[in-house]
Amino acid sequence: MESCWPEHLPSDRKKAIDELMKGREFAKQLKVVLCDSIGEDGSMPAEDLVVKILNSFTSSLSILNRAETDEVSQFPASTHVGSPCWDGRKSEDSGESSKSTSTRKDRRGCYKRRRTSHSWIKNSPELVDDGHAWRKYGQKVILNAKYPRNYFRCTHKFEQGCQATKQVQRTEEEPPMYRTTYYGHHTCKNLLKASHLFLDAPDATDSSMLLSFGNGRHHHLTNKQDTPFFSSFQSVKQENNNELPNDHDHHLTHNQSSSSDYLLSPEDHLSTLDPADVISGVNSSCTTSTTTHRSLDLDMIVTSVDNHFDDDDVLELEYFDYTE
DNA sequence: AGGATTTGACCGAC
DNA sequence: GTCGGTCAAATCCT
Numbered sequence: 340m341e342s343c344w345p346e347h348l349p350s351d352r353k354k355a356i357d358e359l360m361k362g363r364e365f366a367k368q369l370k371v372v373l374c375d376s377i378g379e380d381g382s383m384p385a386e387d388l389v390v391k392i393l394n395s396f397t398s399s400l401s402i403l404n405r406a407e408t409d410e411v412s413q414f415p416a417s418t419h420v421g422s423p424c425w426d427g428r429k430s431e432d433s434g435e436s437s438k439s440t441s442t443r444k445d446r447r448g449c450y451k452r453r454r455t456s457h458s459w460i461k462n463s464p465e466l467v468d469d470g471h472a473w474r475k476y477g478q479k480v481i482l483n484a485k486y487p488r489n490y491f492r493c494t495h496k497f498e499q500g501c502q503a504t505k506q507v508q509r510t511e512e513e514p515p516m517y518r519t520t521y522y523g524h525h526t527c528k529n530l531l532k533a534s535h536l537f538l539d540a541p542d543a544t545d546s547s548m549l550l551s552f553g554n555g556r557h558h559h560l561t562n563k564q565d566t567p568f569f570s571s572f573q574s575v576k577q578e579n580n581n582e583l584p585n586d587h588d589h590h591l592t593h594n595q596s597s598s599s600d601y602l603l604s605p606e607d608h609l610s611t612l613d614p615a616d617v618i619s620g621v622n623s624s625c626t627t628s629t630t631t632h633r634s635l636d637l638d639m640i641v642t643s644v645d646n647h648f649d650d651d652d653v654l655e656l657e658y659f660d661y662t663e
Numbered sequence: 664a665g666g667a668t669t670t671g672a673c674c675g676a677c
Numbered sequence: 678g679t680c681g682g683t684c685a686a687a688t689c690c691t
Contacts, residue, residue, distance in 0.1 A: 477684080504682095
């Protein structure tokens with residue numbers, strides 16, 4: 340566990356992390372003790388408290404880890420297969436060449452198709468501002484799709500080497516449904532940092548999320564409170580085009596009024612969950628199983644479904660805010 | 664004028 | 678050859 344923290348942490352930060360980890364261990368032990376000593380009437384007010392303490396430690400560790408990682412990694416991990424060779428701007432014009440018959444540069448070998456990079460899908464009835472500055476770089480008509488797919492890259496791709504991209508596609512006529520597929524993480528520093536994990540959510544509308552990681556596993560999220568992954572921001576720029584509504588500002592209104600100032604990717608969020616957080620039973624049927632996690636002020640119902648997409652496991656996550 | 668978007672071409676994977 | 682992802686010149690927008 341210790342090894343998952345970045346190498347080059349400042350020593351005081353390391354100490355803080357160590358202390359937090361100790362605290363979490365103690366809380367786990369306390370939880371075990373409490374569980375053993377509790378009667379069968381089910382009432383365990385102390386356990387809730389322990390769970391919260393545990394989650395608090397886990398979340399703090401997660402924040403520290405993420406903050407450090409973001410600060411350290413100017414350039415992305417090489418897992419983002421999809422992008423063209425990042426050389427600052429495929430500047431390899433290398434002088435004399437490239438002038439032959441066509442005015443276009445020789446792009447051979449310059450990029451590969453995206454395949455195995457981290458990705459996650461967000462379905463939403465409206466276009467949600469995710470707080471990052473995106474630059475549209477393409478639009479493509481997709482076979483058997485009624486609407487074209489729109490391609491966006493991080494605005495800071497060339498300044499900071501940020502490899503994050505996303506694709507937005509309208510999938511339904513009425514009501515409109517937008518599927519946004521995110522690839523790669525933002526490594527740019529433009530992202531406002533999280534000061535705490537769970538903040539007020541924009542008004543919930545049904546939306547779901549499907550996570551796909553490099554190993555071929557998918558995680559499908561259906562979250563009532565959209566917030567943990569895509570809270571609202573002020574965005575510098577936003578996408579719009581003929582297929583996506585031109586009155587995009589409209590769709591963003593309720594988000595922009597929010598004070599949230601962070602973004603968590605699904606992995607980040609999942610990392611705040613600990614196996615010890617499983618607080619209610621497992622219901623298994625032949626193809627699905629369900630567990631309930633509690634993380635801070637949210638309950639998360641995790642339903643695992645076999646062979647949903649191309650032999651991949653699918654996790655469907657549903658969130659319930661129980662703060663009120 | 665400079666940045667963002669549009670759009671046809673290019674390219675690799677299948 | 679087709680398809681989807683990306684490039685980059687042209688165009689639009691502020």
